[in-house]
Each structure stands twice: as C-alpha cells, then as structure tokens.
Amino acid sequence: MVASPSGERVVSVPTRRGTALRLITGNRQTVLGLCALGVFALIALLAPVIAPTPVNTGFSNGFSAPTAAHPLGLDGGGFDVLSRLVHGAQTSLLVGTIAALVGMVIGGTIGFVAGYFGGRTDGVLMRITDYFLVIPDIPLMIVAAAVFGQSLTNIMIVIGLVYWASTARLIRAQVMSVRQRTFVKRVEAMGASPLFVLTRHVVPQVTPLLVANTVLMVANAIFAETYISFLGLGDPSVMSWGRMIQDALDQGAVVAGAWWVVLPPGLAVTLVVLAATIAGQGMEDTLNPRLKVGHLAVRRFRVRPLHGAPDRP
Amino acid sequence: MTTSVTAPLLEVRDLGVDFDIGRGQVHAVRGVSFTLHPRDRLGIVGESGCGKSTVVLAVMGLLPPNAEVSGQVLLDGVDILAGGDSGMRPHRWRDISMVFQGAMNAFNPVRTVGDQIAEPIRMHRKASRRDADKRVAELLDMVGIPAVRAACYPHEFSGGMRQRAALAMALACGPKVLLADEPTTALDVIVQAEILQLLRRVSDDLGVALVFISHDLPAVAQVTERVAVMYAGRVVEQAPVSRLLTAPRHPYAAALLAAIPRPGAAATVRSIPGEPPRLDTTVTGCAFAPRCASVLDNCRITEPPNIFDGEGVVACHLAAPVGLLQ
Amino acid sequence: MTPALSRIWFAVVTVFVAATINFFLFRVMPGNAVSALRCRACTPQLREALLNRYGLDAPLPEQFLRYLGQLARGDLGISIASGRPVWQEITGPLLNTLPMLIAGTLIALMLGVISGVVSSWRRGTALDSTTQWTSLAFYAMPTQWIGLLVLFYVAAAIGLPAAGIQSASLGVLGEPSLWDLLVDRTAHLILPALTLGLGSYGQYAIIMRSAMLDTLGEDYILTARAKGLRDWEILRYHAFGNALLPMVTMVALSAGSIVAGAIVVEDVFSYPGIGFAAVDAIGKRDYPVLQGIFLLLTVAVVVANLIADLVYVRIDPRIRSGRVAVG
Numbered sequence: 001m002v003a004s005p006s007g008e009r010v011v012s013v014p015t016r017r018g019t020a021l022r023l024i025t026g027n028r029q030t031v032l033g034l035c036a037l038g039v040f041a042l043i044a045l046l047a048p049v050i051a052p053t054p055v056n057t058g059f060s061n062g063f064s065a066p067t068a069a070h071p072l073g074l075d076g077g078g079f080d081v082l083s084r085l086v087h088g089a090q091t092s093l094l095v096g097t098i099a100a101l102v103g104m105v106i107g108g109t110i111g112f113v114a115g116y117f118g119g120r121t122d123g124v125l126m127r128i129t130d131y132f133l134v135i136p137d138i139p140l141m142i143v144a145a146a147v148f149g150q151s152l153t154n155i156m157i158v159i160g161l162v163y164w165a166s167t168a169r170l171i172r173a174q175v176m177s178v179r180q181r182t183f184v185k186r187v188e189a190m191g192a193s194p195l196f197v198l199t200r201h202v203v204p205q206v207t208p209l210l211v212a213n214t215v216l217m218v219a220n221a222i223f224a225e226t227y228i229s230f231l232g233l234g235d236p237s238v239m240s241w242g243r244m245i246q247d248a249l250d251q252g253a254v255v256a257g258a259w260w261v262v263l264p265p266g267l268a269v270t271l272v273v274l275a276a277t278i279a280g281q282g283m284e285d286t287l288n289p290r291l292k293v294g295h296l297a298v299r300r301f302r303v304r305p306l307h308g309a310p311d312r313p
Numbered sequence: 314m315t316t317s318v319t320a321p322l323l324e325v326r327d328l329g330v331d332f333d334i335g336r337g338q339v340h341a342v343r344g345v346s347f348t349l350h351p352r353d354r355l356g357i358v359g360e361s362g363c364g365k366s367t368v369v370l371a372v373m374g375l376l377p378p379n380a381e382v383s384g385q386v387l388l389d390g391v392d393i394l395a396g397g398d399s400g401m402r403p404h405r406w407r408d409i410s411m412v413f414q415g416a417m418n419a420f421n422p423v424r425t426v427g428d429q430i431a432e433p434i435r436m437h438r439k440a441s442r443r444d445a446d447k448r449v450a451e452l453l454d455m456v457g458i459p460a461v462r463a464a465c466y467p468h469e470f471s472g473g474m475r476q477r478a479a480l481a482m483a484l485a486c487g488p489k490v491l492l493a494d495e496p497t498t499a500l501d502v503i504v505q506a507e508i509l510q511l512l513r514r515v516s517d518d519l520g521v522a523l524v525f526i527s528h529d530l531p532a533v534a535q536v537t538e539r540v541a542v543m544y545a546g547r548v549v550e551q552a553p554v555s556r557l558l559t560a561p562r563h564p565y566a567a568a569l570l571a572a573i574p575r576p577g578a579a580a581t582v583r584s585i586p587g588e589p590p591r592l593d594t595t596v597t598g599c600a601f602a603p604r605c606a607s608v609l610d611n612c613r614i615t616e617p618p619n620i621f622d623g624e625g626v627v628a629c630h631l632a633a634p635v636g637l638l639q
Numbered sequence: 640m641t642p643a644l645s646r647i648w649f650a651v652v653t654v655f656v657a658a659t660i661n662f663f664l665f666r667v668m669p670g671n672a673v674s675a676l677r678c679r680a681c682t683p684q685l686r687e688a689l690l691n692r693y694g695l696d697a698p699l700p701e702q703f704l705r706y707l708g709q710l711a712r713g714d715l716g717i718s719i720a721s722g723r724p725v726w727q728e729i730t731g732p733l734l735n736t737l738p739m740l741i742a743g744t745l746i747a748l749m750l751g752v753i754s755g756v757v758s759s760w761r762r763g764t765a766l767d768s769t770t771q772w773t774s775l776a777f778y779a780m781p782t783q784w785i786g787l788l789v790l791f792y793v794a795a796a797i798g799l800p801a802a803g804i805q806s807a808s809l810g811v812l813g814e815p816s817l818w819d820l821l822v823d824r825t826a827h828l829i830l831p832a833l834t835l836g837l838g839s840y841g842q843y844a845i846i847m848r849s850a851m852l853d854t855l856g857e858d859y860i861l862t863a864r865a866k867g868l869r870d871w872e873i874l875r876y877h878a879f880g881n882a883l884l885p886m887v888t889m890v891a892l893s894a895g896s897i898v899a900g901a902i903v904v905e906d907v908f909s910y911p912g913i914g915f916a917a918v919d920a921i922g923k924r925d926y927p928v929l930q931g932i933f934l935l936l937t938v939a940v941v942v943a944n945l946i947a948d949l950v951y952v953r954i955d956p957r958i959r960s961g962r963v964a965v966g
Contacts, residue, residue: 130649131656136940138899139917140660143933146921147664219779226781230903231921245784249907254790262791266784273779375865405867413865418858421877423884423955432876433866 023208026286033279040272044089051083063258073260076251084239085264091240092272095156096222102160103221104214107167112206114168115175126172132165138227145233152235159224167213171206178205208287216280219273226269241265320390322522323349323409323490328384330364330371339592341367343546349490354516354523356533356554358569359543362589365526366414369492373411374401406433410488412479414495419479420467427463430482437486452481456511473504480511484519491515494526509535530569534558542566545590545600552625562627564605599630607631646948650941657937661930662706666699685722715934716927720920725931729916733935735804736912739828739835740901746836747897748843748890755847759855760874771848778841782900786834786907793830800827802909831908838900839893846889850882884955891947894940
C-alpha cells in the first residue's frame with residue numbers, strides 16, 4: 001500500500017489467477033450488491049414481458065389504489081404504475097451502465113496516458129481533469145442536456161462526459177504507483193519491452209480497480225439520470241424513474257394521498273443505487289481493506305489533492 | 314536492594330492477561346508478580362512480544378476491550394483493578410502515570426505541548442490556568458526544556474525533546490509510580506543517555522518509584538536497581554541488577570547477557586537459536602525449553618515454579634537445588 | 640507563485656473553462672445558433688436584437704472575444720423569455736436561495752457529524768451498523784424523492800408551509816413587520832432545508848466516521864485515557880478537533896452536489912430561488928438564463944473550494960507553522 005505522488009491512496013493488487021473471481025465473490029457486500037443488481041437487470045430485460053399492461057394504455061381518469069389487476073395502482077394519468085416502473089428500470093439501468101462505461105473509457109484512457117507518460121502530458125491532462133472535478137457536475141449536465149436535446153444516447157454521453165474526471169485521477173495514481181514499484185523497474189531494466197510491462201504488470205494491477213470504480217460510477221450515473229429526467233430533460237419517448245417522480249409531483253399525487261405513485265420510483269432508484277454502491281465498495285474493500293475512506297470519492301466528493309493536506313497513512 | 318520495612322507502594326500479584334481474538338485466545342501475560350516500594354527502580358526486560366508492555370498497560374487499566382485481566386494490582390493496599398474503568402480513573406496520572414512507547418506520538422498534533430501537559434493538572438487538581446501554566450514551566454525546566462517552548466506544537470520538537478516533554482507530562486500530577494515503556498527506543502545514543510540520566514534524577518529528586526520497560530538490558534541496568542526478565546508472558550527471573558549481570562540463574566537471562574556485544578570481547582555475537590513460542594497455544598512445561606541449552610526432560614513436561622531465594626525469583630527447574638522452595 | 644496565489648489562479652481558470660464550455664455549447668447546438676433561439680414568443684425585433692447582441696453572424700473567434708468581454712463586464716446576456724438582462728433575473732432568486740442553502744448545509748453537517756461520531760465511538764455494535772446503513776440509504780435516495788416524502792408525511796403533520804417563500808396571507812392586513820416577515824420566511828425554508836440536509840448528510844457521515852476512527856486509533860488518545868480523561872472528554876478535547884479537519888475539505892468538495900440538491904429541492908417545494916429559476920429556464924429553453932445560472936453556480940463552487948483550501952492551511956498547525964523541529 002503506497003501513497004501516490006499526489007497523495008491519493010493506491011492499492012497493491014496481487015496479480016494471480018482468480019483475481020477476477022475474487023473481486024466478485026470475495027466480499028459479502030459485493031455479492032449482495034451484484035445479486036441485487038442482477039435482479040434489477042433481469043427485470044429490466046424482461047420488461048416488455050413481465051409488465052402487466054402496456055405502458056401507454058390508460059385505464060381510468062385518475063388515481064386508483066392498488067388492486068389485483070394493477071398491483072401498484074394507477075397514477076394521475078390513469079396509467080398502470082407497475083408497468084411504468086418496470087419499463088423505467090430499462091432506461092435507468094441502460095443509461096447507468098452505458099454512461100458509466102463511457103466515463104470509464106474516457107477517464108481510464110486519460111488517467112492511463114497521464115500516469116504512463118508522466119511529465120508534461122501528465123501535467124496538462126491532470127490540469128484539465130482538475131477543472132472538471134471542480135465544476136459542479138449536475139448543473140453542467142443540465143446545461144449540456146438542455147442544449148443537446150432529449151435523446152437517450154445524448155444523455156448517456158453527457159453523463160459520461162461529466163463524470164470521467166475522478167476515474168482519471170484514480171487510474172493515473174495507480175498506474176504511476178505500479179510503474180514506480182521496484183519489481184517493475186527491475187523488469188524494465190532487464191530489457192522488457194514497454195508492451196510487455198504494460199500487459200503483464202500495469203494492466204493487471206489497474207483493471208480490478210477500474211472495474212470497482214466503474215461499478216460505483218453506475219450508481220452515480222443512475223442518480224444523474226434520475227435528476228435529468230426529473231427536470232424534464234430526459235428522452236420523452238421512454239419511461240424512466242426520474243420522470244415518474246416528476247409525474248408524481250405534477251399530478252398532485254401528494255395532495256391526493258396516492259402513496260402508490262410516490263413511493264415506488266424513488267424506492268427503486270434508492271435500491272439500485274444502494275446495490276451498486278455496496279457492490280463497488282465491496283470490491284474496493286477486497287482490493288484493499290484499508291481503502292475505506294475513498295469510497296464516496298467517485299460520487300460526491302471527487303478526489304482532488306489538496307495543497308498541503310497531510311498524507312494519511 | 315531496598316529493604317522492605319515500609320509498606321509496599323505497588324503490588325502486582327499473579328497478573329494474567331488473555332486476549333480474545335475471535336478464533337481463540339492469546340495468553341499474553343501469565344502469573345506476573347512484582348512489588349514496588351517508594352523510590353524503587355525496577356526494570357522489566359525482554360524481547361518484543363514477551364508481554365512487558367501488556368503488563369504496564371494492564372496495571373493502568375488501558376487494555377482494549379477484548380482483554381481479560383486476572384490477578385490483583387494493589388496500590389497502597391487497595392486493589393485498583395477491581396473497580397473497573399471508573400474505579401481506576403481517579404488513580405490515573407495522580408498515583409500512577411506512564412511514558413508510552415514511541416512518545417513521539419503521545420501528543421495531539423493540533424494542540425500545544427504546554428496545553429497538553431497542563432490538561433491533567435487542571436483536571437485532577439482543578440487548578441486555574443495561571444497555576445497550571447506555572448507548574449508546566451516548572452516541569453519543563455526540570456526536564457531541561459526552555460519554558461517558552463510550552464507554546465509550541467509537538468511537531469516543532471525534536472524526538473528527544475518530545476520524549477522529555479512526555480516525561481514532564483507524566484510527572485505533572487506528582488505521581489507515586491512512573492511506568493516508562495521503552496523511553497529510549499528510536500532515539501540516538503547521546504539522547505538516550507540524557508534521558509536515562511533524567512530518569513534517574515527524577516526518581517531520586519521526586520521520590521517517584523520507577524518501572525523501566527525495555528528490550529535493552531544495558532540501558533535498563535544503568536537506571537534500575539532490580540530487573541525482572543520476561544519471556545513468553547512470564548517473569549523468568551527477578552533479581553538485583555548486580556547479581557543479574559554477573560550471575561544470572563535463568564538460562565534465558567544468561568543467554569540475553571551473552572548476546573550483548575561488548576567492545577573488545579570475542580568477535581562473534583551469540584544469539585539465541587530458535588524463536589519465542591506462539592502465545593495463542595497453551596504451553597506444556599517451560600516455554601523456553603525448546604531453546605534452552607541446559608534443558609532437562611522435566612522442563613518439557615512440568616512448568617517450572619517460582620523459586621524464591623533471599624534476593625530474587627527464578628522460574629527454572631535448574632534453580633531448585635540451590636535455593637529454597639516455596 | 641505562492642501556493643495561495645496559485646490556488647486563486649486555478650480558481651480563475653476554472654471559471655474561464657466553464658465560461659468557454661458555455662460559449663461552445665451555445666454555438667454547437669444542433670441546428671444553427673439562430674434557429675436555436677427558438678423562442679416562439681419572441682417578437683421579430685427581439686430576435687433581431689438578440690442576433691445583433693450575440694453577433695452570431697461574426698466569425699467564431701470574434702464572437703468568443705466579444706463574449707469574454709461581456710462576461711468581464713458582468714454581462715451575462717439577455718433572457719430569451721423576458722427580454723431582461725440575465726443577471727437581473729437571477730439576483731433575486733439567488734438571494735432567496737442563500738439562506739435555504741446555508742441552512743440545508745448546516746443541517747447536513749450536523750446530521751453527518753452526529754452520525755459519524757456515534758458510529759465511530761460505538762464501532763462494531765448494532766448502533767454503528769444502523770447509523771451507517773441509514774446514512775447510506777439517505778445518500779442513495781434521490782433528493783427530489785426525499786422532498787416528496789417530506790411533503791407527504793411531514794409537512795401536514797408539522798404544519799409547516801410546503802411551498803413558496805412567503806405566505807399569501809402575509810401583508811393582507813397591512814404592511815407586515817420585519818419580525819413577521821422573518822418568521823414567515825424562516826418557516827418556509829425549514830422543509831426545503833431539511834430535505835436538502837437529509838439528502839446530503841450521507842457523505843459527511845462517512846467522512847466523519849472514518850476521520851474519527853483514524854483519530855481514535857492514534858497514540859495520543861491512549862495517552863488521554865491514561866491521563867484519566869473520561870470518554871466524552873477524550874472525544875471533545877482530542878478526537879473531535881482532529882476529525883473535523885477533513886470535514887472542512889469535505890464541505891468544499893461537496894458544494895457541487897449540495898447545489899444540485901438545491902435545484903431539485905426548490906422545484907419540489909416551489910421555492911423561488913435560483914434552482915427554481917433554473918427549472919423554469921429549462922422549461923422555456925431560456926438558454927442565456929440557464930447558462931448564466933450554471934456559470935454563477937460554478938463560481939460559487941469554485942469560491943467554496945478556494946476558501947476551504949485556504950482555511951485548511953490555516954487551521955492545521957502542522958502546515959501553518961511549516962517549521963522544522965528545532966532542538
């Protein structure tokens with residue numbers, strides 16, 4: 001366990017077979033979180049099949065309490081809440097995953113390049129990263145989403161484009177630390193080609209961390225999507241949980257006492273975000289049990305080295 | 314050695330400490346006993362992990378929650394362990410105080426040194442700020458630190474100074490007993506000598522009974538009058554310094570002595586072969602038997618009893634014929 | 640360049656970057672910029688004026704320089720919806736938001752500190768787990784949903800106003816006193832601030848807990864116990880202060896997320912602050928206002944970070960004195 005030059009914590013991943021398996025199964029939290037996510041993913045995939053009714057079919061003029069035919073009742077527009085919820089799962093999970101992947105690709109690449117090449121490249125790239133870390137994320141997404149129109153693809157790209165910065169920092173620190181480790185220097189001194197060092201040493205040390213980070217990013221992305229669609233910037237042609245929350249507000253569900261409209265979408269988001277968060281945290285714990293402080297680094301406080309902040313061991 | 318006509322100040326009787334580590338127990342300390350009279354200076358010596366630090370932490374009631382302490386610690390005749398944490402608290406620092414291992418980190422980095430030395434004074438003696446500050450100045454002076462440095466932060470002190478400041482802090486409430494756990498480790502030789510001298514002086518001038526814990530036998534010998542040697546959680550020999558250095562009766566104590574490199578002596582450094590036993594298993598017979606050069610068959614079967622002679626205690630079967638059995 | 644100065648320079652450049660993003664976003668919108676001013680309510684004259692003002696027919700570099708010049712003068716453009724200068728549109732709402740934002744942050748800090756201290760002091764117990772899971776749960780909940788829940792379950796029960804910033808009944812029977820105004824305004828900001836606090840405290844709780852655990856493991860805590868201090872005395876005089884240091888950084892770093900929370904909270908509670916103005920602008924596609932708000936929020940977050948940086952350096956004695964050990 002070493003501290004990177006800029007003070008972030010990095011992990012030492014024992015490179016052996018089965019690291020991937022250990023990452024997934026090594027921690028109770030991870031298993032729990034991943035299983036829960038799996039359940040949601042399944043629901044999302046099977047949405048058209050398991051939704052009791054088509055999404056856009058109205059059944060009444062207004063709120064209607066849960067019945068056997070409509071287990072979660074009808075919302076203010078007369079639509080079946082359960083169907084909307086199930087279809088919304090598709091959107092949220094899809095957006096969350098793809099946006100996280102976008103962020104991972106961008107952040108991972110930039111972090112990698114910065115960490116590997118060091119010097120001026122590193123300086124410039126990290127400067128840019130720092131700007132993105134400070135600029136408030138959701139407001140930026142709002143502006144970008146407002147400009148680029150309301151398509152699902154655009155939303156995914158926008159979220160990924162805003163969230164890449166913390167991943168970049170994390171990966172850069174890890175890459176730098178790996179390269180500076182004695183055994184890598186020894187291998188390089190023995191004349192190993194950069195490609196060899198890369199694939200045999202750097203990549204295996206960096207990948208598990210990247211995976212854990214991406215899982216956490218999925219939580220963020222789903223959260224962000226909820227915000228964006230709540231504010232009316234989402235894709236109007238698809239159902240999403242954020243939109244359902246907005247509808248609950250607009251349709252006066254609170255005044256009408258329609259708890260079956262208010263509770264489900266928020267609960268769903270909470271559960272999915274919780275699942276992804278504990279899965280990601282569990283993975284980070286597996287990689288290094290002492291990394292517990294940095295968990296929320298991805299989401300709300302994005303790790304940025306503070307001038308003069310003392311290095312905590 | 315001080316003749317014990319006066320009542321003992323601190324009596325540790327059959328102290329035992331077991332740590333519950335989930336998958337079993339670690340027997341860190343077994344049957345440790347010693348007595349301190351006012352102005353006594355006792356040393357506790359042993360290698361890392363022999364339990365010496367655990368003993369002093371137990372005496373002050375500072376062990377973590379998973380520790381089970383047995384035995385008695387009598388301060389002026391009163392068992393201070395019996396009352397739990399709240400029973401112990403009034404005695405802390407006022408009667409018994411401690412200088413910790415690595416006193417470098419004993420200070421809170423964000424508060425001034427003077428503040429932290431004054432803290433127990435203000436708390437235990439309800440002293441006013443001014444009185445406390447005066448006392449702090451006195452204490453710092455005693456340990457050789459300019460009083461103006463009280464307003465400094467710990468990181469502004471060198472290692473040696475921090476050690477001395479820790480000593481000043483330990484003496485703040487005028488304790489009767491001072492436990493010094495490895496006070497000179499991690500300091501360079503010259504600073505070490507200064508600290509040792511300081512400890513002697515403090516004990517003489519203030520009449521404080523001193524317990525000096527260290528792995529460094531020569532250092533201990535410079536300060537103390539009596540030494541207890543610990544091995545695997547037990548006191549294997551307790552004797553006046555002079556006797557221990559010239560005629561140790563326990564094989565381990567003898568081996569320790571032989572391992573001390575002496576200038577001009579034979580070139581080879583004789584270390585003790587083997588390793589100390591793991592403390593999470595129960596030991597049959599003498600814990601030192603696997604490494605003992607003079608081991609008997611009986612040593613592996615029966616645990617040696619404490620054999621008292623006029624001046625000290627030895628826990629070894631070999632000592633039986635010479636001394637009185639008790 | 641001294642560290643402080645370099646920090647300030649960084650802050651300035653960050654705002655510059657945000658402004659540049661604003662500029663290019665506006666210019667690269669799908670369709671050309673002219674049609675992007677799709678204000679159906681615009682009169683032809685207003686459209687003409689807007690085109691002129693933004694110089695959308697000039698080459699890009701020239702536009703950029705004009706834009707920067709305008710910004711330097713504090714000119715954030717003109718609202719498409721109302722025709723008034725943007726900064727005029729957002730000053731009022733900004734003043735409304737500030738008290739609510741500060742109150743919400745304080746609530747979040749309080750909850751976070753309490754949660755962190757409790758769970759670290761009673762580490763490993765059921766209380767620790769419960770506290771941690773609770774803060775994790777609130778952290779995972781979308782703030783707007785918390786707002787709905789508060790509206791649903793709390794508002795009516797407590798009898799606090801759930802919308803707007805001022806009661807309609809105030810001022811009906813003559814000019815309201817300053818006190819009445821103050822009380823009324825405060826009543827209106829309680830629920831939004833509470834929601835904001837609940838949604839944001841999770842991150843503080845986790846940082847406080849780990850900072851406390853770090854601190855409690857230090858040697859000087861053992862020394863404090865040896866000195867005979869009681870539990871609460873140790874917490875108060877030794878652990879707490881040290882654990883709070885990372886919190887200072889936290890507050891700054893979380894400014895962005897608190898701001899995001901404030902936006903949706905104002906939407907849910909119809910609280911006429913800057914978030915509400917943003918939502919309004921979204922609905923009307925009033926881009927200048929939206930971008931003006933974004934820039935303002937960026938400046939706020941950047942300033943918060945800067946202050947935290949500078950404050951941290953001052954309050955940690957190890958950094959402040961910077962002197963090497965003498966003696």
